[in-house]
Amino acid sequence: MAAANQDTTRPQNTRAIMVFLQSHAPFSNMDDDHLAHFAEHATLRFYADGDVVLSAEDGVVNRFYVVKQGRIRGERHNEKADKTETTFEISQGECFPLAAIIGERPTRTLHRAAGDTFCLSIEQDAFVTLISESEPFRDFCLRGVSSLLDQVNQRIQTGAMASMGSSISLSTPLERYALRNPIVCNPDVPVRKAVARMHENNVGSIVITDDGRHPIGIFTLRDLRTMIAEETCSLDEPVGQIMTKNPCCLPVQADAFDAAMLMAEHHFAHLCVVDEHKRLIGMVSERDLFSLQRVDLVNLARTIGTATHLRTLVSLRTDVSRLVDAMLAHGADSGQVVKIITTLNDVTVRRVLELNIKKNDPGIAFTWLTFGSEGRQEQTLLTDQDNGILFQTPEGMTEEQVREKLLPFARAVNDELAQCGFTLCKGNIMASNPKLCLSDHEWDDWFIRFIDASTPQNLVYSSIFLDMRAVFGPTDSLNELLDKVLARIQKNALFQKMLAGNALQRKPPLTMFRNFRYVTDGKKNSLDLKRQGLAPFVEAVRVFALANGVKNANTLERMDKLVGKGIFDDKDANAWKDAYSLIQAIRMRSHQEMLERGEELTNFIDPNDLNPLDRRILRESFRQAQRLQQKLELTYQL
Amino acid sequence: MLQQLRQWIARRRTGITGTIAPENTPKPKTPGDQLLSECRLIVLDLETTGLHPSKDEVIAVGAVAINGGAIDLSDQFDLILRRPELDITQTVLIHGIGPEALTQGHETEDALLFLLEWMNGDPVLAYHSAFDQKFLEKTLKAELGYTQNHTWMDVADVLPAFFPDAKTGGKGLDHWADFFGLEVSARHHAASDALATAELTLIALNKAHKEGLKTLRELHDKLRYHRRLRNIHHN
Known part of the structure; x- marks a missing residue:
């Protein structure tokens, strides 16, 4: 009334x-x-x-x-x-x-x-x-505007949360999850006594510490099971003999996300939480972190990493999508989620490689390279393969002979990855391409030609080959290669300028001052979030990173490094990181929605489908991209 | 304004009639050297039962004031008249005042007196002002015996005078509102149309300022000149 x-x-x-x-x-x-x-x-x-x-x-x-x-x-x-x-x-x-x-x-x-x-x-x-x-x-x-950004993030989370019904945030400091005063013993204690102590306290693990309370090992029920089944050690021997040495430790300031990533990468179920003097203060188990989730990252990574059949790997891909939903719901930001996807993709790629080696070992050591978004650790659910092989030619063999062995192997791997949902690269940027299965010397030559004799045409490859990372195999030869490439680019002002010019090709989709500029070649009234939204950031940041000897391939990490070197202003970089992450978040949410509707994933969105707040944030984000491009123009006087 | 109106009505109902009587209403101002950038202008729109002043009646009066080149929303007039003798189901209401205050007695007279006081004799603008002027003058005469002449200006003349080349596709308020991309909250609601008309007036005043027009008289003269020009063309 x-x-x-x-x-x-x-x-x-x-x-x-x-x-x-x-x-x-x-x-x-x-x-x-x-x-x-x-x-x-x-x-x-x-x-x-x-x-x-x-x-x-x-x-x-x-x-x-x-x-x-x-x-x-x-x-x-x-x-x-x-x-x-x-x-x-x-x-x-x-x-x-x-x-x-x-x-x-x-x-x-x-x-x-x-x-x-x-x-x-x-x-x-x-x-x-x-x-x-x-x-x-x-x-x-x-x-100010920062509370607006919070609102967008909140909305993304509540959307994903609707199906989850839980409110644990991955940004929560580890402190909240960590079990205080975990059960400890020194390495001389017999296994029998250590297990008795675990039993008394009803826990699944015990931390072995030295006199200064520094964790030096960990012993879990799983270790006990293996020990008894494989008869590797008797119950009367000191626990120091059988413990897993050098347990993973995180400082207490780290958050749940850091812990989850570390666990997923190394397949650990337990982490020690330490203070600034590396003294043990707590313990986190994956169960603590994920007790409320149906799909969990660590378990998924482990299942992928130990799958014995290709078809298992294929079926696990739907879990990855469900996990992304869960991660968004638990407060992971877009930077975190793309890293999770990349981590899981890495695990899948590694497992496909391992299974193929088991089946059909080419007999030659190699490094599996990834390029482009996977190289930058910025993959989303929509992804295709960009990979290559780096090898060192064994004595007495020619490079062609090595290729004869590696190429059929690479072909099989590319095909199996395609079955796992990594679309075959239309441009044939794949390890099975003889031009991308090269020895260290050949790669070096390749980059010399690329950098010193560059034409505007081959610059389109810069977004692929200058964002490179090893996923499998030894990394030393790649590091050497990267050092040489960076040194060469730093010396070559012309190449930098051409890269900068190339980076300015893709303008953020804003008209002079009116509104969104829509793509002309795609659907009507649509924005390409990847090419028009993210690419301007990625490409401009790459130029600055390469010109200033930053080795990282990840765009956000590159920006951090550039702040450290005084190239980017702190505040500018934060605004750019926010803007980049928000475009990424909107893109990922739209992917999840397409998936839910059973549609093919694209990077196109119609801004009219967004709520006014998101539209506004998107426009502001694009404007930040314009500012970054202006800085590039100014630096290289374009 | 509402506070003022409430007090004023209360005074009248308790028999303390105050100073305002029909013969004491503010004197209408003529277009002189008042600066457009400083003076107060009334922008008004009426809702009526039909198009014929001789037989139709006023249902609602909506008006806003332009003060020093800006629409001042604390200075507006939004009134729906109930005319029991006409078969109109619209509830009687002056916004901010309980219906019972106005259902009995002299509600229409009171409201019109207050309108005159609120207008303060300032020049009145309206879209197709001849229509509003005839209805308002008729109503004021019938209810209050009020016959003073106010200065009226037609916004439908003002706009083409300043934007002669605008391709509006028509002469209506909607055409101009669309041309400038205005969003009208509730078209054909008197107050809402008055606001849209006032917004168009602001656009025209901005242009007038850039053309060096400074006073109310200059504006008035320009309109007269424009009208004459148009009549020549028509003949």
Whole structure:
């Protein structure tokens, strides 16, 4: 009764403004009374295209604005380049100038209308009233856009959570999961006594420590089973003889995700948690981490890693997709999820290789290389094969003779990987291609030609071959190769410049200032999140990384390294990492949705299918890509 | 404004009639040297039972004020008149005031008096203003015996005067609203149409400012000139 009554007691135009505000954050979370306060105290102004809305000369900011229609562009003068840069864009439903009105200072950015624009605004008095009375509004204003990013992440999680019904976050510090005061003993204790202690305490593992309480080994019930079954040791011998030495340790600051990744990679079920002096303070088991999950990462990785038949591997791929759902639900961010997918893909690739060696050993040691997104550890569910082989020619053999042995093997592996869901590479960038099954010397020659005699045509391969990683086999020869490649690129300014020019080919899908620019060759009204959204980041970051001797292939890790070297500003890099991760998150969520509908996976989305908040975040993310490209242009004077 | 209106109605109902009587309403202002960037303009829209001032009646009055070049939403007028003698089921309501306050007695007179006071004699703009002007003048005369002439300006003239080349595809409010991409919250609701008309007025005032037009008189003259020009073409 009250609510309905309230509604009709407000003038139509006040109600209309409230409805408008309600479809945008943070207003969507605010009470009606607070929205009415805003609407009743607002003035509506018009700015024609190019009109100045707010500038430093206006003095201390005393109004708070919301774009009702049109767009506002922020301009700053770049002293170095002596030109005006667009620093941000504010579109329908967005607010400005937050920092200035809260800091009670003039704005530092010229706000200009981009297109015919209407803005609602309230005076400082009304603004202060709202800040003090409305918690969502206060939260938004004080935390700025970062609280928006949180909202997007929250939404991604709740979507995936719906099917999970659990709320454990992978970002939770390990502390919360770790069992305090785990059962310990010293290495001289007989196995019998150690097992008795485990029995008394009803636990499945015991940590063996030295006098300084540093963990030196671990002994589990599984070890006991193996010991008895295989008669490797008697119960009276000291536990130090049979324990698994050098147990995996993580500092207490690490989070559940770190622990899960470490377990998945090494197939451990237990991890020691240590303090800064490496002294044992706790213990985490996979059961602690995943007690509530139906599909768990460690178990899945282990099942894949020990599968004995190809068909088992094929059937396990659906579990990977279910796991991605679960991971999103448990608060993993997109960077974490792509790493999980990559980890599981690595395990699958390794297992396929092992099974093939068992079946048909080529008899020659080799390193299995992956390129492109798998090389960068940025794979999603939609993935194809980009791989190659690096070998050292055994004495008395020619490279051609080695290839004769390796190529049929590689062919079989490529085919089996295809059955596991890794689509065959259309460009034939696969180990079974004789041009990509090369000795260390041949690879070196290949890169010399690639770098020193590059043409714009072969630069399209830079996104593949300059993001390289070993998945199987010895890594030393790859490291040597990488060192040489990096040194060569660092010396070759022309190549860098060509790479930079190439990286600028793919522009983020934004029009001058209006809206999303849709792809012309794909479906109507669709954005290609991979080529238009992620590629601008990946490619620009690659240029900076290679030019500055950063060895990592992962885009986020490259950015961290570039901050460390002082090439990227800390704040810029954080904004770029956020933007990149959010595009990735939206892409992965759309993959999961396509999978649910039984559709073929694509990287295309229609922004109109997104909610206004995601659309806005996506646009802001694309704008960050533009800024990164601007930095590239400036650095290489393109 | 609502607070003011509430107090004022309360005063009238308790018999303390205050200073406002029909003969004491604010004097209409003529277009002079008032600066467009500073003066107050009324933008108004009426809802009626039909198109003929002689037999149809006003149902609702929606109006907003432009103050110093901006629409001030704390200064608006949104009124639905109940006319029991007409067969209209619309509930009587001045927003912010309980229905019972207005169902008896002089509700229409009170509301119209308040409208005059709120208008403060400021120039009135409307879309196809001749229509609104005839209805309002008729109603004011019938209810209050009020006959003073206000300054009216037609936004349907203002827009083509400043945007002669606009390809709107028609002369209606909808055509211009579409042309500038305005979102009208509830078309044919008096207050909502008044706001849309006021938004179009802001666009025109922005253009006027850029063309060096500063005063109300200059605007008025430009409209007259434009109208004359159009009549020549029509003849």
